[in-house]
Amino acid sequence: MGCLADLPVIGSQELITSTIRPSLQRLNWPVILYAVSLSRPRWMELMAAFLAPAPAPAPAPVRRALVLLLLLIGLSGSSAEPCTDPVITPSYYTTSDAVISTETVFIVEISLMCKNGAQNVALYADVNGKQFPVTRGQDIGRYQVSWSLEHKNARSGTYEVKFFDEESYSLLRKAQRSNEDVSAIRPLFTVSVDHRGAWNGPWVSTEVLAAMIGMVVYYMAFSAKSNIQA
Numbered sequence: 001m002g003c004l005a006d007l008p009v010i011g012s013q014e015l016i017t018s019t020i021r022p023s024l025q026r027l028n029w030p031v032i033l034y035a036v037s038l039s040r041p042r043w044m045e046l047m048a049a050f051l052a053p054a055p056a057p058a059p060a061p062v063r064r065a066l067v068l069l070l071l072l073i074g075l076s077g078s079s080a081e082p083c084t085d086p087v088i089t090p091s092y093y094t095t096s097d098a099v100i101s102t103e104t105v106f107i108v109e110i111s112l113m114c115k116n117g118a119q120n121v122a123l124y125a126d127v128n129g130k131q132f133p134v135t136r137g138q139d140i141g142r143y144q145v146s147w148s149l150e151h152k153n154a155r156s157g158t159y160e161v162k163f164f165d166e167e168s169y170s171l172l173r174k175a176q177r178s179n180e181d182v183s184a185i186r187p188l189f190t191v192s193v194d195h196r197g198a199w200n201g202p203w204v205s206t207e208v209l210a211a212m213i214g215m216v217v218y219y220m221a222f223s224a225k226s227n228i229q230a
């Protein structure tokens with residue numbers, strides 16, 4: 001427990017500090033009693049010392065510089081270029097063996113060339129109404145998108161992978177949120193993926209097949225032995 005002698009002095013003003021604790025026994029009662037005994041002018045003097053005025057706002061040139069910096073940061077994240085008359089070279093892979101994998105994986109890779117020479121094109125993929133991120137490769141104009149489905153949901157057939165640029169993708173998302181018809185929104189280009197289905201292994205397991213072959217061999221050997229003895 002402190003006392004009045006413990007109060008530090010700064011100039012002609014006393015610095016009074018008190019920490020409020022849940023327990024009344026830990027209250028700094030000498031400081032509280034001292035504070036109660038202060039006169040009103042003394043209280044005003046202490047309050048003026050504690051409640052220092054807030055720092056002055058930044059000058060107008062500084063504010064303008066901060067706004068310009070924020071604009072530059074925002075523009076740096078939206079530097080994607082539009083692509084006109086795209087020419088693509090697609091390739092794709094789908095899981096063909098369901099025995100050695102837990103899901104059916106689809107991977108689509110494209111090489112993109114734009115008539116206007118755009119190289120920093122942001123793309124988004126849509127497959128059956130579900131969107132997937134498109135990543136850029138290390139080489140210029142190379143892109144890849146992948147997704148996976150459970151084997152039972154990965155039907156065999158053709159999957160239409162629609163690729164959108166930033167403008168058309170924004171319209172697509174807006175239409176989806178508003179429950180509007182999205183068929184009127186044209187993608188930048190489309191890639192058809194032919195999935196023939198995944199092989200689930202033989203109808204009869206190898207263990208059962210081996211047992212059946214063993215039984216047939218045993219039966220043939222037993223029959224041959226019986227014929228010889230006869």
